[in-house]
Structures are given as C-alpha cells and as structure tokens.
Amino acid sequence: MADTIFGKIISGHIPCHRVYEDDRVLAFLDINPLSVGHTLVVPKEPAVTGTRDYNVLENNGAPAHQAIAHVHFHIIPKPNGQEGLVVGWPAGALDPARGQELAEKIRAALLHIGK
Numbered sequence: 001m002a003d004t005i006f007g008k009i010i011s012g013h014i015p016c017h018r019v020y021e022d023d024r025v026l027a028f029l030d031i032n033p034l035s036v037g038h039t040l041v042v043p044k045e046p047a048v049t050g051t052r053d054y055n056v057l058e059n060n061g062a063p064a065h066q067a068i069a070h071v072h073f074h075i076i077p078k079p080n081g082q083e084g085l086v087v088g089w090p091a092g093a094l095d096p097a098r099g100q101e102l103a104e105k106i107r108a109a110l111l112h113i114g115k
C-alpha cells in the first residue's frame with residue numbers, strides 16, 4: 001500500500017466517514033467538501049496510469065453541465081498550465097458530527113439500492 005493519506009485511511013490508521021466499502025474500493029466523505037455529500041471513491045490498490053496530468057470528469061444533470069443523456073466519463077489531459085479542464089474549488093470544512101450523520105445516511109441509502 002502506498003504511503004499516502006488515502007493508504008492510511010484504507011488501512012484504518014486515519015479515520016474517515018465511510019459510505020461504502022468492498023474488497024476493491026473504499027468510498028468516504030471528503031474532509032474539505034465542495035458541497036454536501038462530496039465523496040471520494042478510492043481503489044484499494046494504488047493505480048499507476050502512466051499519464052502524468054489529466055482530469056476524469058462525469059457530469060450528471062443539466063445544471064452540472066451534462067448535455068448528452070447517456071452516462072459517460074471525460075478524460076481531459078492537462079498538458080500544460082493553460083489547456084484542459086478549469087476547475088473552481090470552493091472548499092468548505094467537514095463538521096465531524098455532521099459527517100457522521102451524513103455518512104450513516106448515505107450508507108443506508110446504498111444498502112437500500114443494493115436490495
């Protein structure tokens with residue numbers, strides 16, 4: 001396991017507000033959310049892509065800039081500081097009590113979907 005914050009979260013050495021976990025993936029609330037429910041989905045095995053700089057983006061719904069109503073992911077290279085995706089990132093701070101409540105809610109919703 002790579003020695004990163006996410007590696008430590010996966011191994012349980014750093015706590016998180018977990019919303020989903022299986023053998024391959026851990027999903028948990030971002031500690032500095034851009035909006036309520038901002039979740040990180042992390043493969044347990046650290047991946048090496050070979051590509052240095054790029055963004056992966058999925059837009060869902062017209063207000064989130066989805067134009068084509070068929071699920072798709074954008075892979076957008078960032079070859080220099082100019083081209084590629086421009087991201088606004090107005091981060092807040094995750095309140096621990098609110099985080100616990102929210103993670104429980106999302107876990108319950110995921111269990112409901114799984115049935």
Ligand code: 5GP
Nearest residue numbers: 005009014016017028029030031032033040
């Ligand atoms: P990146 O900038 O690598 O795309 O995203 C990393 C994300 O991890 C950031 O949005 C940041 O808020 C989040 N993050 C960093 N450290 C921690 C942590 O210790 N716990 C949690 N839950 N999220 C973290």
